[in-house]
Amino acid sequence: xxxxxxxxxxxxxxxxxxxxxxxxxxxxxxxxxxxxxxxxxxxxxxxxxxxxxxxxxxxxxxxxxxxxxxxxxxxxxxxxxxxxxxxxxxxxxxxxxxxxxxxxxxxxxxxxxxxxx
Amino acid sequence: xxxxxxxxxxxxxxxxxxxxxxxxxxxxxxxxxxxxxxxxxxxxxxxxxxxxxxxxxxxxxxxxxxxxxxxxxxxxxxxxxxxxxxxxxxxxxxxxxxxxxxxxxxxxxxx
Numbered sequence: 370x371x372x373x374x375x376x377x378x379x380x381x382x383x384x385x386x387x388x389x390x391x392x393x394x395x396x397x398x399x400x401x402x403x404x405x406x407x408x409x410x411x412x413x414x415x416x417x418x419x420x421x422x423x424x425x426x427x428x429x430x431x432x433x434x435x436x437x438x439x440x441x442x443x444x445x446x447x448x449x450x451x452x453x454x455x456x457x458x459x460x461x462x463x464x465x466x467x468x469x470x471x472x473x474x475x476x477x478x479x480x481x482x483x484x485x486x
Numbered sequence: 487x488x489x490x491x492x493x494x495x496x497x498x499x500x501x502x503x504x505x506x507x508x509x510x511x512x513x514x515x516x517x518x519x520x521x522x523x524x525x526x527x528x529x530x531x532x533x534x535x536x537x538x539x540x541x542x543x544x545x546x547x548x549x550x551x552x553x554x555x556x557x558x559x560x561x562x563x564x565x566x567x568x569x570x571x572x573x574x575x576x577x578x579x580x581x582x583x584x585x586x587x588x589x590x591x592x593x594x595x596x597x
Contacts, residue, residue: 373529403584405587411589412573412587412588413587414587460527464530473535473577474532477529479528479529480527482527
């Protein structure tokens with residue numbers, strides 16, 4: 370199956386710093402990628418839809434100035450958590466759909482666990 | 487909001503078939519049924535999807551009722567590594583649409 374890779378898989382940072390998480394589609398191109406957040410014992414919640422070459426679309430309640438998304442190429446989207454605070458500690462997961470496949474499955478990255486001290 | 491309802495948790499003996507039900511009574515004609523699973527601290531893994539016909543692949547079988555209001559994911563010979571949260575999701579197969587995840591079913595495969 371198609372492979373989506375995230376980096377880093379885990380990160381610990383101090384409050385007030387910024388953290389960048391990368392999401393790469395390794396063997397396919399993806400015009401659209403999605404960023405999810407998952408708190409402990411909860412399900413995945415969509416944060417934003419990332420579109421190559423245009424601005425991301427954010428879900429209600431997600432601060433676009435705090436969670437910066439850049440989708441500069443067809444294989445890479447980045448999520449930057451700016452001025453991170455402890456409440457931003459979470460499991461961040463990206464997903465992508467292959468532009469070439471005619472089926473609708475999304476492929477997910479391994480996730481990135483952020484801990485803000 | 488998720489359009490599906492699933493049991494919160496299920497147990498299954500190792501080596502036996504695991505049958506995970508999902509209700510999607512409001513499914514539309516153009517919506518597919520997708521199944522994913524999430525092993526602890528990992529990203530969701532695609533399992534299978536279907537529209538109205540039963541489907542089978544190397545991981546599982548998907549049985550969809552004739553009225554499409556419910557479906558069952560079958561893991562024919564569950565192993566300990568199949569312990570995970572299983573998500574049933576309905577979604578129209580339109581390009582660019584995301585998945586809405588419900589709470590899923592926590593399957594525990596017991597030795």
